[in-house]
Amino acid sequence: ERKIVGPALGVAHEGGVACRFSDLAPGASVPMHRTTSTDVIVLTSGQIVLILEDGSETLVDKAGDIVVQRGTMHAWRNPSKTEWSRILCVAVDAKPVVVEGAELKNEMRNE
Template sequence: MSSSTATPLPDLRRVVTAHNEQGVSVIQSDTTFPMETTPVPGVKVAGSWITTETPSKDNNLSASEDGTSRTLEGHKLTQPNGTTLRYTDLAPGAITPMHRTPSIDFNILVQGEIILILKDGSETHLKVPGEAVVQKGTLHAWKNPGTTWARMGSVLVDAEPAVVNGESLGLKWELPEGFKLPPKAE
């Protein structure tokens, strides 16, 4: 399976609202954007919006300075003190590396089916669009057991790392032997 495999799923659409000078609700932007290839075969991702602080001041940003232009550092999936809206597409049979982020993640199945795999080996199968997983900073991976591409949307909210027996459990990637993330990895 190649990470360059084209996904049959449609490009993503992002509609952003704002206020005009009279305080009336308006559409500020309405755009589509593609998923991006990752180093992981069969896994594509796209960030849709990032906030950099809580509470966010994005309600008062102009169209030229919105959350679509912000990026994450290295191979982090979360924004310190902020939130991230992202999408993940998985090809049939694709699996992500085991990973953990210091965040609370709200993962919602949009299309297809996905299995959540935890470090203890337990698996939870999401089959119906709208099913969700609230991920509380645990080590996990995602797998597509189906025969068609799957998509999930996720909102990642920065959080204090989980602490177990006095040990802080922050960002972690468990990569298969011989697999390396590109140089920007931390």
């Protein structure tokens, strides 16, 4: 059974923008990851929890709430036991973030 319905993780085409909807089943999660794009995530229904690499969590629970991600390791989780959630992700191509002289790359962890 699929827990996440939507396209595979990806970034915007060079110089472009990609828009995608993703539906998360009750209790489903998206693994910790980073993209080189600037990502604007809009909650359209349900609830999601944003989890950052340091373990901090933020509940996003109002339709229309927006989260912007730029170079951070993060994950998503649907905290509901009964309701699906839907997010719209708008990924805008961007130059990679540089930390201590090193460019951060796209990364997906399977934890």
